[in-house]
Amino acid sequence: MMRLKTLLLSPIFQMDAEEHESERPKKPSTHDERGAADLERVTDYVEEKELSVGLDALTAVSGTAGDASAESKAQKEIQLLKVKVKPEDVEFICNELEVSKAVAERRLKENQGDVYKALVELIG
Structure with missing residues (x-):
């Protein structure tokens, strides 16, 4: 038992424990840091939402343009058949x-x- 205590208290095990603690993500400690983290999450969400809205609009515009060009091609083919x-x-x-x-x-x-x-x- 005594041997285990000395082993755990050795500098090697203490360094490993410190490394594991440093790998953990640090939680914001002050009110300002927590507010900044919250603001970052909100802006990420808004940017994602804006991108998806822009993509939807682009898809809608390109879809209607595709329909118009397909319709004009069909009209041209009808004229050529005549x-x-x-x-x-x-x-x-x-x-x-x-x-x-x-x-x-x-x-x-x-x-x-x-x-x-x-x-x-x-x-x-």
């Missing part, structure tokens, strides 16, 4: 510029069936 192109014009562009039939047909439709404009667009 344009009739001649099969010989598609074949001509495919042979001369060595592009796929889909590309040739798309360019012709975008240029309302005008072969010259489609060729210029594909070359340039």
